[in-house]
Amino acid sequence: SQQGEEDPQALSIQEGENATMNCSYKTSINNLQWYRQNSGRGLVHLILIRSNEREKHSGRLRVTLDTSKKSSSLLITASRAADTASYFCATDATRLDSNYQLIWGAGTKLIIKP
């Protein structure tokens, strides 16, 4: 199946620092979503950005989208221990086999050190 790509695969930073993770995709999209997954739990929707938007904010989260580079970034400012989780992007990128599925990235595992 087609997959988005995220980097880095893992990121470890000190509490209070900013964390940036990236998502790239292969074909055109209408929107891109970011999700968080705490260890062993279900994914939680964080933010959705449409293809005609360049930047979106939600609390300490800032998402950017560059459609020319087919990439998005999720920035978490002033990180906290509770931000330790895996972060996934999902897009509605064109699939040959279905219009009713998202394409998921492999995820970035973020560890916030106290």
Place this chain on the structure above:
Amino acid sequence: EAQVTQNPRYLITVTGKKLTVTCSQNMNHEYMSWYRQDPGLGLRQIYYSMNVEVTDKGDVPEGYKVSRKEKRNFPLILESPSPNQTSLYFCASSPRTVGRYSNQPQHFGDGTRLSIL
């Protein structure tokens, strides 16, 4: 409270013994989906349903069955489980159909950790 509920949360069983993982949502969502999550392979969709009596295969449907007789329920059935189906399974729902031209976020259950010996 709006939620997606999966049961059981944990199950250890043996090869060939039929099992059902239930999923129920109380948000009147049209779209429901099953995923499995394996280390290094990410999230892979098994089946999805766009509404009652409308289901379709995802990326890894082999060995699984689903049904959508009621809007709120979307059970996942393993008729003859095998060890390669050992995984963490998630049910998800969204208000409308997910995918191309859709901006629907998905709501996930807490997962079912399945071990097949």
